[in-house]
Amino acid sequence: MFNLLSMTFTKTSFSPWLWALALVFLITACISQPISYQRYDLTTLNETVEAAPATYSSSANYDNDAYLPDTLHPEYTPRRGVMINIHIMNTQDTFYKIYEGEAGTQYMKNLVATANQALQTNKKSTLMPTGMDVPVYPFNFKIYLAKKPGTNEAAIYRHYDDELYPFIFRGPKRNLGDRKVLNKYGVNLDTELNIFVMPPHVDSLDSKTFRPNEGTGVFLGKGIKLSGLYPEKFAPWRHQGNLLHEIGHALGLNHAWRNDGCDDTREHSNNCWSKDQSARCDTMTSNNLMDYSAKQHVLTPCQIGRIHARFGNLKSRSRDWLRRDWCKPARDEKEITIAANISWAGARDLNTHIRIKTGGRLYIDNRLHLARGRKITVEPGGILELGPKAWLHNDCEENWAGIDTGNNGREYGEVIIDPLARVENTEL
Numbered sequence: 001m002f003n004l005l006s007m008t009f010t011k012t013s014f015s016p017w018l019w020a021l022a023l024v025f026l027i028t029a030c031i032s033q034p035i036s037y038q039r040y041d042l043t044t045l046n047e048t049v050e051a052a053p054a055t056y057s058s059s060a061n062y063d064n065d066a067y068l069p070d071t072l073h074p075e076y077t078p079r080r081g082v083m084i085n086i087h088i089m090n091t092q093d094t095f096y097k098i099y100e101g102e103a104g105t106q107y108m109k110n111l112v113a114t115a116n117q118a119l120q121t122n123k124k125s126t127l128m129p130t131g132m133d134v135p136v137y138p139f140n141f142k143i144y145l146a147k148k149p150g151t152n153e154a155a156i157y158r159h160y161d162d163e164l165y166p167f168i169f170r171g172p173k174r175n176l177g178d179r180k181v182l183n184k185y186g187v188n189l190d191t192e193l194n195i196f197v198m199p200p201h202v203d204s205l206d207s208k209t210f211r212p213n214e215g216t217g218v219f220l221g222k223g224i225k226l227s228g229l230y231p232e233k234f235a236p237w238r239h240q241g242n243l244l245h246e247i248g249h250a251l252g253l254n255h256a257w258r259n260d261g262c263d264d265t266r267e268h269s270n271n272c273w274s275k276d277q278s279a280r281c282d283t284m285t286s287n288n289l290m291d292y293s294a295k296q297h298v299l300t301p302c303q304i305g306r307i308h309a310r311f312g313n314l315k316s317r318s319r320d321w322l323r324r325d326w327c328k329p330a331r332d333e334k335e336i337t338i339a340a341n342i343s344w345a346g347a348r349d350l351n352t353h354i355r356i357k358t359g360g361r362l363y364i365d366n367r368l369h370l371a372r373g374r375k376i377t378v379e380p381g382g383i384l385e386l387g388p389k390a391w392l393h394n395d396c397e398e399n400w401a402g403i404d405t406g407n408n409g410r411e412y413g414e415v416i417i418d419p420l421a422r423v424e425n426t427e428l
Contacts, residue, residue: 022148033378033409040403040415042423060283064262064305064345066366067312069140069247075167075336078350080141080311082193082247084112084252085155087185089198091164096199098230099158108156108197110236111229111292115243116142122304123297127286134264140308143247145321146192155192167198167227169216193250193321194223195243215242219249221397222317241289241296247413248290248299251307251318257291262302267291311366314346314395326351327396329371338362338382349395350374356382356413367391373427375401378413380407392423 070076087098097106116267120138128134146155159165166182169175186194204210215228215238226248229239254260257270265288272281274294289296290303301306310318327351335353338360351371356362357389358381365387370376371392378384386392393402405413416422 006164007115010102024204028281033199035406035408037377037406038406042402042426063345064302064309067305067308068301068306069138069308071137073336075352076342076344077140077308077348080308081325082141082318082321083146083191083196083248083323084321085146085157085187086112086191087159087181087194088194089159089181089196090158090160091202092160092162094160094283095202099197099199102379105154105156107229107236109154111243112143113146115240117237118240118244118297119143120145122299123287125264125288125298125300127268127284129264129266132264134300135302139299139304141311146188149188154338155187157185157187161185165198166201166204167225168201168204168217169227173201176218176225177220179220181225182220186223189222190320191248196223196225197229198225198227199229200227215239217242217395219246223249228318231342242378244289244411245253245296248307250321251317253303253306255301256286256288256300256303260290260303262300262306263301295420303401307344312349314367324396325369326369327398329373337376344368353377356384358382358411361385363387363391364392367393369393369395371402372396372398372399375404377404377420378406378415380406380408380411380413383414383416385416386418386423388418388420390412390418390421392421392422394422399425399427 049173068077069377074393088104088108090096093131094100099107100172105135117398122136123133124136124141134139142178147153148155148157161184164184166175169176180187181196181198182194188194188412200210215226217224217226224243226239226242226246227361228242240353245324255270256265260269266286268284268291268293272278272285272293277283277285285295286293287295287297289299307318310316311322313319328351330352333353335355336350337357338356339357339365340359341361343363343365345365346369349369353374354370354376356376356378358379360379361383363385366389368391376384392400403415405415407413
């Protein structure tokens with residue numbers, strides 16, 4: 001056999017045609033073949049997994065850091081939407097006429113709009129644990145006002161009920177924790193967070209000690225009661241802190257001034273409403289959303305991670321209220337590109353393709369939903385690795401496409417799957 005590489009090349013023995021042949025050989029060796037892709041066979045994997053002990057729980061991995069928004073690649077952690085509806089309570093004779101008509105409806109829409117405006121930009125904490133510089137992450141969620149069933153009309157309902165209309169905070173008839181109004185008038189309680197706007201009892205208005213405030217509220221499992229919304233006294237933005245504070249409770253947050261389970265919030269006495277209240281309050285006023293103050297603007301990384309961990313938990317009530325936009329495939333065959341060494345430890349719900357580029361590596365060790373027809377493509381020289389807690393599936397009773405691996409004759413897309421990993425709902 002002719003072995004070009006074994007020849008001894010000299011000026012006298014190496015003729016021009018051999019120089020040309022060597023050059024052609026080198027060029028051919030350096031040119032990659034066209035990349036071909038094939039669907040990765042998951043049949044054996046699925047059979048193995050069925051016999052293996054289940055290691056994945058539908059409860060999300062509550063390592064809050066694993067659920068923080070990725071500020072460099074926001075497409076890795078899509079912004080979520082919490083669905084709400086609003087119920088305006090009134091007396092049978094419509095004593096509170098400020099809530100009536102288009103003006104009352106628009107006030108509630110403006111309240112939601114101002115709350116979403118506040119959620120667009122997180123701020124620096126003014127009251128941090130000693131020695132800690134708490135970083136700022138985006139909230140990464142917003143509020144959607146649902147539509148009434150079967151219509152395009154905003155889900156703002158009015159109820160006229162002399163027994164259940166008032167919010168009574170103190171006294172023998174106190175109804176702060178009473179759920180009767182939710183049980184009677186709640187709509188889509190399993191998929192929408194119900195917000196009840198409840199005025200004070202009309203008898204309270206005659207009391208010399210009654211003072212209208214900028215709002216109070218309580219979260220009651222599947223709904224929120226809000227009071228103190230006086231359109232003639234306070235603009236909608238004055239109430240957005242109250243609304244978002246109670247939504248924070250609904251999404252799993254505790255009061256920040258206590259031991260709330262987050263090491264980046266500071267325990268304090270919670271008796272400084274504003275900085276100008278006293279000399280002490282100049283440095284002891286919190287701006288955390290889950291404290292009581294005039295400026296409830298901030299969530300810490302731990303608080304944000306906790307919210308999104310519950311969003312990723314298949315059994316979480318918070319997830320039930322989300323707009324399920326991960327079920328609808330993204331337009332224009334949109335892809336998430338992995339070009340570096342990336343690890344996804346927190347659960348994710350994606351409606352895009354995923355492409356692992358040459359030199360890129362994606363390690364998944366939690367639940368990953370992929371929308372109908374979406375796939376993972378591993379280019380030659382790329383690596384997809386599924387850890388023991390990995391679970392790739394579709395959460396919408398449909399099938400995602402599967403995993404495609406590329407081969408260019410020199411390199412191939414590599415798939416490494418732990419024996420305990422689960423891959424389900426792929427196209428046959």
